[in-house]
Amino acid sequence: MLTLSDLAIRRGTKVLFEKASFKVHRGNRVGVTGSNGCGKSSLFALILNQLQSDAGDLFIPEKTIIAHVAQETPATDKSAIEYVLDGDVELRKIQQNLLIAETEDNGNEQARCHSRLEEIDAYTAESRASKLLLGLSFKTEQLDDSVNSFSGGWRMRLNLAQALMCRSDLLLLDEPTNHLDLDAVIWLEQWLLNYAGTILLISHDRDFLDKVTNHIVHIEQQRAHLYTGNYSEFEKLRAEKLALQQSQYEKQQREVAHIESFIRRFKAKASKAKQAQGRVKALERMEMISAAHIDSPFNFSFFKPEKLPHPLMSLDKINVGYGDLEILKNASLSILPGDRIALLGHNGAGKSTLIKLLAGELKQQQGQFEQSSELNIGYFAQHQLEQLDLEASALLHLQRLDSQLTEQQVRSYLGGFDFQGDKVLEPVAPFSGGEKARLVLALLIYQKPNLLLLDEPTNHLDLEMRHALSMALQEFEGAMVLVSHDRHLLRAVTDQFLLVDGGKVEPFNEDLDAYRDWLMQEKTSTLKKNIKEEDTKALNKKAQRQQLAEQRKLLNPLRKEVASLEQNMQKLEHEISAIESELAKPEMYEADKRELMEQLSRDRAQKSTSLGEIEESWLIKSEELESLSS
Numbered sequence: 226m227l228t229l230s231d232l233a234i235r236r237g238t239k240v241l242f243e244k245a246s247f248k249v250h251r252g253n254r255v256g257v258t259g260s261n262g263c264g265k266s267s268l269f270a271l272i273l274n275q276l277q278s279d280a281g282d283l284f285i286p287e288k289t290i291i292a293h294v295a296q297e298t299p300a301t302d303k304s305a306i307e308y309v310l311d312g313d314v315e316l317r318k319i320q321q322n323l324l325i326a327e328t329e330d331n332g333n334e335q336a337r338c339h340s341r342l343e344e345i346d347a348y349t350a351e352s353r354a355s356k357l358l359l360g361l362s363f364k365t366e367q368l369d370d371s372v373n374s375f376s377g378g379w380r381m382r383l384n385l386a387q388a389l390m391c392r393s394d395l396l397l398l399d400e401p402t403n404h405l406d407l408d409a410v411i412w413l414e415q416w417l418l419n420y421a422g423t424i425l426l427i428s429h430d431r432d433f434l435d436k437v438t439n440h441i442v443h444i445e446q447q448r449a450h451l452y453t454g455n456y457s458e459f460e461k462l463r464a465e466k467l468a469l470q471q472s473q474y475e476k477q478q479r480e481v482a483h484i485e486s487f488i489r490r491f492k493a494k495a496s497k498a499k500q501a502q503g504r505v506k507a508l509e510r511m512e513m514i515s516a517a518h519i520d521s522p523f524n525f526s527f528f529k530p531e532k533l534p535h536p537l538m539s540l541d542k543i544n545v546g547y548g549d550l551e552i553l554k555n556a557s558l559s560i561l562p563g564d565r566i567a568l569l570g571h572n573g574a575g576k577s578t579l580i581k582l583l584a585g586e587l588k589q590q591q592g593q594f595e596q597s598s599e600l601n602i603g604y605f606a607q608h609q610l611e612q613l614d615l616e617a618s619a620l621l622h623l624q625r626l627d628s629q630l631t632e633q634q635v636r637s638y639l640g641g642f643d644f645q646g647d648k649v650l651e652p653v654a655p656f657s658g659g660e661k662a663r664l665v666l667a668l669l670i671y672q673k674p675n676l677l678l679l680d681e682p683t684n685h686l687d688l689e690m691r692h693a694l695s696m697a698l699q700e701f702e703g704a705m706v707l708v709s710h711d712r713h714l715l716r717a718v719t720d721q722f723l724l725v726d727g728g729k730v731e732p733f734n735e736d737l738d739a740y741r742d743w744l745m746q747e748k749t750s751t752l753k754k755n756i757k758e759e760d761t762k763a764l765n766k767k768a769q770r771q772q773l774a775e776q777r778k779l780l781n782p783l784r785k786e787v788a789s790l791e792q793n794m795q796k797l798e799h800e801i802s803a804i805e806s807e808l809a810k811p812e813m814y815e816a817d818k819r820e821l822m823e824q825l826s827r828d829r830a831q832k833s834t835s836l837g838e839i840e841e842s843w844l845i846k847s848e849e850l851e852s853l854s855s
Contacts, residue, residue, distance in 0.1 A: 226251045226289070226395060226423045227272070229449075232281035234267050240447050241267055243280065247451035249440070251394075254417070254424040256434045256456055259444035260522075261659055261687050265427045268449075269293065269397050272425070285395075292393035294401065298380040302371045305363065308383055309354040312390030316347055332781045345392070357386040360412040360748070361405070362572040378404040389416065396420065399427045403684050406572040407710040408744040415745070429688045431456055432712040523693035525641035525667070527701040530675035533562040534597035537676050537704055538583065543592035545575075545582050551590065552578045556730040558723070560676065564704040567715050569733055569740055570725035571747070576708045579725060580606070580680045583706060603674030605682045610661045615654035619644050619664050622653070626671055642667045643690075658685035666694070675703040683711045712737055783850050790843040797836040804829045 226249050233243035241264030249255055257265045270276035271283060273293060285291075292312070301308065311317060319338050326334035342348070358368055361382045372383060381404045388396065396417075402410045414436045417424060425442075428434050434441075434456035441452045441459040452459045539559040546552040552575040560566070560583075568576040581587040582594070584604040614622065620635045630638075639649050642663045653661065662685045669677075677698075683691050691714065698705065698718040707719055715737060722740070724733040733740060804825050807813065813822045 226253070226286065227425075228282075228284040230282045230284070232271075232283055232449075233279045234264055234271060234276070235279045236264075236267065242444050242447050242449045245281070245449040247442070247449070249423060249425070249442075249451075251423055252421070253440050254438045255426065255440040255442055255451075256438035256459075257425055257427045257442045257444070258429075258434075258456070258459075258688065260689060261657065263444040264449070265444060266399060268444075269399055269425070269427070272395075272397060289395055290391065290393045291395045291397065292388045292391035293397040294381075294388045294399065295384045298372060298384055300373055302373055304369045304371060305358060305375070305383060306351065306354050306368045308372050309357060309386045309390050310350060312387035313345075313350060313392060315392070316342075316345060316350055319345075319347070332784075354386070354390055357389050357416075358383075360409070360416065361386055362409045382409075385413075393422055395423045395425070397425050400429070401426070402428060402430050402433055402710060405710060407569070407712070408571055408748055410710045411741050411744055412748055429683070429686060429691060430711055430713070431688065431691075521689045521693055522643040523641065523690055525670065525693065526697050527670055527703075528673040530601065530673055530703045532599045532601075533675055533703065534599040536561050536597065537600050538594070538596045540582075540589075541593040541595075543582070543594060544590040545578060545587055546590060551728065553582075553725070553730060554728040556592075558730060560704050560706065562675070562704055563702070564706075564721065565719045566704075566706045566721045566723055567719035568706065568708045568725055569722050571744070574725045575728070575730075576725050577606075577680055579730065580604075580678050580706065580708060583676075584678050600676060601672070601674045602676050602678060603669040603672060604678045605665060605669055606680040607684060609665050610658070613653050613661060613664065616652050618650050618652060619667075620649045622664065622668060623671065626668060638671070639667060659687060659690070662686055663690060670697075677701065677703060677705040677707075679705065679707045679709070681709055682707075683709060683714055783846060787843065787846045787850055790839055790846060793839050794836060794843060797832050797839065801829055801832050801836065804832070 228248050229245045231243075232245040234241045241262075257268065259265055267276060271278055272285065273291065303311075319341050323335060323338035323342075325331075326338060355365075355368060359365070363379075363382070372380065375383065385398075385401055388398075401413065405413065410430070410433060414433060417426075417437050424437070426434070426437060436455075438455050439453070441454070441456060443450055443452060443459065443463065452462055454462070537560045541557050543556045543558075544551055544554050545556070556579070568579060570576050578587065582589060584602060584606075617625075619639055620632065623635050623639065624630050636649055644660075644664070644667075653664065656664070662682070666682070682694065686694065691711065695714055695717045698714075705718070707715070709715055722733040722735075724731055724740075808822065808825055808829070812818060813825075
């Protein structure tokens, strides 16, 4: 499917990777990993012919249909389901050709179009598009809403559904789970496992990579290597490789030190100078083995909270919602020091609503909500990335929290979040989503919270930062309430699950595997209920098309017969008219013209009889055609 041969990609003068040589076979599901900026998205751009390689070759078989998720959504009033159907380009092309053929009354082209529609199972296309949207957590009543009515995150889901709708050979997915909730992530996993083509997937979600992939392409130190197995298996192989590399490196360093010592001691002595020079050349020729970069660029931890009141907060029979809409009813919860709570539940069930209530961004509609006077909340939500001062630097953001901090202290602190050199002095505006998320986390941690409220904190974070955050959260001494679709993070840092469902907040005493089963059972039930009508419509539409096809088989010959009769009628009428014109001439009644006049009269009578018979046949066939067409 894909063959890379000594491939190199640069961005300006920076080499992203080079000398990449490997094959991706048809049907492989390949995770593409590596630090931000290493060249993962550039590889996708190269495959899509949006970028040219700087060296080497990339071979993709001709006529390979490639699907990818568009990064922008056009402004359109087209309905969600019609937008998703646009993903099947061939379907749309055939539909357009059919419309033209019907306008031009081209029976042969209509038949060809309908035959191809049958081959590509076009009559279930709308049902399949509905299943995609419902699987990605859209509601049935939203399927006919215009694309323009959806927010940015939901538009990205529309783009994802459109890509999945394409009957592709190769599917490119760049961070597809970033805008999904956990039930949509689990549904997408199952869909991808049933996908028959080849997948290249960029993701920083370990569990998602483990479930979906069977190969990993890892890019680091300007090299791209293909590993067999999922992400966990790759990590083991890479750890073994790094350990061996480190051992070789240390051995080589001892050898280098010995050679350099020899050079220093004997280079000045004439008797040893030649040998020393040889050692210098040997040292230059030696292919230096890079030190294994096994250390993460991130090194931070949470400060010990100054106070840990007991309880931090308590909710008693709380109702909360928006206006007249109640989201949660009769919810009770007490948060104590050391609690590590994960909120589970369907999209829209109220997890973020509960987080906002705890953070003080929403007020309860009824019930008792009490907070300790010593409560210090650290709240992370996606909208806080948008509230950063885009003109201010990371350094200035931190100094606004603590004006006593020196530049060196700020640099030292932010260095743990991989803000190095002049990066701490640059305005935030051009920062990537991951860099903004890291800065928000750095600001949150600096304020020494005793209660963390984290709503999808790993969005935009790469695998290394997710790992570092996981390690830091494990050591956090305060309490935590977490909403995340990253199951690895949930397993690593929480020990108590609360299920938000049906307006209730109740303990969920099983594990994430049981929760996955519960989600899939609920989603499957909902999908079956919602798509039953769509499937019935599709079957009815197919039966209708088949009936029309049978009618066309009868209609087309009948139309030709009616047209032929009309031509014969016109011909006879023209001939009769010509005979009558001859008979109307005065000279035809002279004695010497009598025989010709009688012959013309006989011809007229014969043709009139034939015309009458044809008119009668035409009338019968026309009535039959009208009956079949109605």
